[in-house]
Amino acid sequence: MERLLGQAWLQQVQGAEARGEPWLDRARKTIAAAATIAETDPASGCTLAYDGARFACMALLAHQGLRPTTRGGHLAVEETVRAQFGETFKPFRDLRLRRNELEYPVYPDESVAASEANDAVDAASGIVHGAEMMLSHLGMF
Secondary structure (H helix, E strand, O other), X not given: OHHHHHXXXXXXXXXXXXXXXXXXXXHHHHHHHHHHHOOOOHHHHHHHHHHHHHHHHHHHHHHOOEEEOOOOHHHHHHHHHHHHHHHHHOHHHHHHHHHHHHHOOOOOOOOOXXXXXXXXXXXXXXXXXXXXXXXXXXXXX
16 A cells, blocks of 8 residues: 555545545446346446446545545556455456456457356456445545
8 A cells, every 4th residue: 555655556535535435336336237238238248347346446445545546547446455355356357457458459349248247247246245345344544
């Protein structure tokens, strides 16, 4: 954490910016949307599942008075939650990498199966559940 703050990958926040609950609400809604389109638009379902997982991770950071900077971005979120919270958040890395492949494709017509999108929704839901369980136990960093 100190390293990421020192490298300006994270910054400290306070007040309304340090509330995790709104991020969790957003995570739940985004994952519900991902589940809705997983069968008909699997690539978008994967991307939305990742976004939902990221919002859940942002809830944890915010609740600690932290947020990623543009310098640290999504990788700072991953490093922070994996370093602090371990195995529950391990799938976040795979979701992030797959989202990058889909957002910046080598082949824009790459096929994505509905089963992959459903798996992404399940993984993201597990991350949200983990964040829900931890949020009330966190204090400011």
